[in-house]
Amino acid sequence: MAQVSLRKIVKAYEGGVQAVKGIDLEIADHEFVVLVGPSGCGKSTTLRMIAGLEEITSGDIAIGGTLVNDIPPRDRDIAMVFQNYALYPHMSVYDNMAFGLMLRKFPKAEIDRRVKEAARILDITPLLERKPKALSGGQRQRVAMGRAIVRDPKVFLFDEPLSNLDAKLRVQMRTEIKKVHQTVNTTTVYVTHDQVEAMTLADRVVVMNHGIIEQVGPPQELYHHPATKFVAGFIGSPSMNFIPARLEQASGALRLHLPHDIVLNVPAARTALYQPHAGKDVLFGIRPEHLTDDKATDKANTAPITLKPDVIEPMGMETLVHFKLNGTEVSARLDPATPAAVGAPLSLIAHMDQMHLIDPTTDKVL
Amino acid sequence: MSATPTSRRDLPGIYSKAGSLRAERRWALIWAYISLIISAAILLMPPVYMLITSFKTSREIADQNGNPWIVRDPTLGNYWALIADPMFQGFFFNSVIITLVVVVLTMVISILAAFALSRMRFWGSQVLATGVFLTYLVPDTLLFIPLYQIVGGLGLLNSIWGLILVYPTLTVPFCTWIMIGYFASIPKELDEAALIDGATWPQMLMKIFIPVALPGIIAATIFAFTVSWAAFVYPTAFITTPDQMPLTIGVVSQLVRGDTFAWGQIMAGALLAALPPVIVYAFLMDYYIAGLTAGATKG
C-alpha cells in the first residue's frame, strides 16, 4: 500500500500552454481522493501524470515513497480504470483481467485465484467467458474495475469511470465503487467532473480549476466552508447564489444591503469575522437550500426577503423558484406545498447562519 | 391511438397520396431489379462465355454454324490437358511462390511501419505517411523501365526473385496506408491500458494491435494477394523464359501461340488462373470490399 505525493507538478504543452500549473498534493495510504473540476481544469492531466501516461514538465511525483518521474507506467505498480473502459475487445472477460498478471509472469494458479476472487467481489463470475462486446455498460465497468483489482496495485486510478453510464446505473456503480474500496482498501485517485460523485465517494475532495488546486478537504468541509468563490459555486446543486451587496455598519451590528433595497442582518456570531470589511462591496453567497419559504419553525438567524418568481420548477420533493435580482439569477428551494405563482410576491427567509461573503476582488471567501 | 379513425375520415387526401407513394416505391423497385438484371447479364457475360468456350472441343469451336453460346458436346478435356501440362503447373507453382513471399513480406513491412506511424510520433512521421499514400498513387507503368534496368543490373531478369523484389512496390504502400487507418481507429486508451498492464511495445503490437485490427489485416492481406496474383506489367517486362513465368503472363503469352489458337484451352487456362482470387473473394467478400473502400475512407 502506498501514499502518493505530488510536488510542484507542472505540465506545459508545446507553445507554452500550461495544463497544470504547479500543484502540491499529499495522498495518504488507503485514502480515496477525488479530483473534481470543470473540463480543462487539469484534473485528467494530473491523473495521467501519476499513471505515467504523460510526462511531467517539472516537479516530482512519488508513489509509496519512491520517486517515479522517470519510471514507465508498467513499473509504477498502478492500475487504471478508463472512461471508455478500454477493455481489450478480442479477449474474454477472464483474459482481460488476467492480461496484466500474465505479462508480469504470475503463475497460472495465482492468476486464476485472483481473477476468480475479483470476479466474486464484483459479482461478474457468470460473465468470465464473455467478450466485452456482449456486456452492458455497467458490466463493462465492473470488468474494468476487476482488471484493476486483480493486479493488487499500490494505487487505483479512475478517470471519469462513470460518465458513459446512464443516470441510474451511475448511482448504482458509485455505491459499488465505494464498496469495493472499503473491501480492498487501496489508495485511490479518482477524477470526475461531477461534484455529486466527488462528494459521495471521497475521503477528501480536491477541487481544481485552470490548472491549480482551489481547495482540498473532506466533502462536508468543502460544502460548509468553501475557500473560494469557485468552490462555493462548484460544490452543491443547484449552485450557490451570488448576489452583489454592500456590507454596512449599523449600530454595532452588520447588515447587508442588497439590490432593490433589501436589507439582511448578519448574525452576531459573524460580526467579528466580517468587521474589517464593513463598508465594502461584497458578494453575498447563499445556497438555494438556505433560501426557503418562511414556514420554518426556528427563525433564529434568519432574515426575511420578498421576491417575485420568474420561473417555478416543481421537482416533487421540493420546488425550485428562480428570480431575477437586478440582473442576477437567484434560486430558492421551497416546500412543494407552498403556493407560488410567477410574478406574485413570495415571502422567503434567508438562513443567515449559512451565508458566505466573498471579496469580489480576490474571489476568496471571507 | 383512438384518434386514428377520426383522422382517417378527416384526411382522405393524405391516404390516397400514401397509396400513390406505395405505387411509386413499387415502380422504383421494379426499375431497380430490371436495371440490375440487365447489368448483371452484361457484367457476367465474359466470364460465362469463357466458361462455355472452355467446355468445348476445338472442333466445336471451329464450327462457324450455330449458336456459340451453347455447348453441344461438353468436355473437360481442356482442363485436364492444362492440369497435366508441366508448363502450366510451373506457371501455377511460380505464382504461388511469388504471391506467398510477397504477401508475407508486405504484411510484415506494412504492419510494423503502420504501427510506428500511427502510434509513435517521431520526426518526419507525418511526411512519411503522406509519402506512403503518394507512392500508392504511382502506377507500375511509370517505373517499369528503370526497374527493368535495375533488376537487370542485379541479374534477376527472367527470375521469379526479380518479381518478388519489385512486387512490394505494388502492395506495400496501400497496405501500409490502410493499416495506418485501422490502427488509428483503435482507441488510445487501449494502448494506455496495455502500458499500465505492463506491456512493452512489441507485446502491445502482438497482443493488442494485431488481434484487434485483424479484420484490417485480413483486408490488407487479400489486397496484397490479389495484386501480386494479378500483376501483369512487371512479369511481362522482366520474364521471357516460360519456366519462370507466373500464371498471368504465362497464359497470355504461352497459350496464345501461332495462328491456330486453342481457344478452349486458353479460356480454361484463364479461368483456372483467375480461380484463386475468385475463391478468396467468394469466401471473404466482406473483407475484400472493406479493403477496397478503406483506401479512400481511412487513414
Place this chain on the structure above:
Amino acid sequence: MAADASMAPPMTPAPGSGRASTLQRLARRRSSIAVLMTTPLLVVLLGLVAYPAGYGIYLSTLNRRMTGFMEAEWLPNGLGNFEILFESETFWAVALQSCIFAITAVILKALIGFWLAHMLNDIPAKGQRKWRGMLLIPWVIPPALSTLGWWWMFDPSYSSINWLFQVVGIAEVPWLGEKWWARLSIIIVNVWYGAPFFMIMYLAALKSVPEQLYEAAAIDGASSWQRLRYVTLPMMANIISITVLFSLIVTFSNYDIVRVLTNGGPRDLTHVFASYAFQVGILSGNIPRGAAVSLFMFPILAICAFFVLRGVTRRNKEQM
C-alpha cells in the same frame, strides 16, 4: 481522515535517476524503435520507388546505346529523346489516344457505377449482398485474363457478340480491325472491369448518408430528383472526386487491356502511353526512349495525385 501535508513521507529517489538524461533516453529509445520499424518501408519507398523515379529521368536523357546523353537539335542536349517524340506523329497519336481512352472510360465508369450503386441501394437490404457480390466479379478477375475472354468475344470470325447482334438484326462490327471500333473495344473492356469498383465505392458512400437527412428533405418537400441533387450529391462529392481522380490515374496508365486486346494495333493506333513505352523500351530495346515515353504520364498523374491527396485530407478532417 485527511492526510496533512506535513505527514508527507520523505521521497527517496528511484535508483539511478539522472533525471533529464533518463527521460531523454526513454524518448530516444521510443524514437529509435519507431525508426527501426519503419526502415523496411523506407527501403521499399526509397529503393524501389524514389530511386527508380530518379533513375528513370536520368535514363530518358541517354542515347539508345546508353553511352552518353542523347543529342538534340533545338532542345538542350540530353533531351533528344523528347525532341524526337515531339516530332513523331505516332507519339502524338498515342498521347491523343491515351487521353480519349482515359477520359471516356472514367466518365462512363463513374456514371454506370453511380447508377448501379443507386439501383443496389434501392432494393431490400437482404438482397443487396448477393447482387453486390455478383456485380463485383469483373473487378475480381485479373484483368489480363478477363481481357482474353473479351478478345475471344471480339474475334473477327467467331465473335459471339456479333452473333448476338445478328440475332437482333444489327450489322456485324469489326471490333478490333478498325481504328475507332478498336478504340471503343478497349474502352468497353475497361469500363466493364472498372464500373463495379465505382459501384462499390459509391454504395459505401451512399450508406454513410444518414437516413434522417432524406427524411428531413422529404418532409421539406423535395422530390426524388431534388433529394439526389441537394442531399446525395453534396454528401458524396468528396468520395466521388477521390474515386474519379484515382481511377483517372489507373486508367491513364493502363497497360494490360491494350496489350492483350490489340497490342497497339491496328497500325499503332490504339497504343496508350504505357503500351507504347513498353513497345519502344522493352520490345524494340530503346530503353531511354521508352523511359521518356513513360515520363510523359508524370505531369497528369501528379496533378491527379495532388487533388486526390487534398480530397483525402479534407475527408479525414471532416470525419474527425
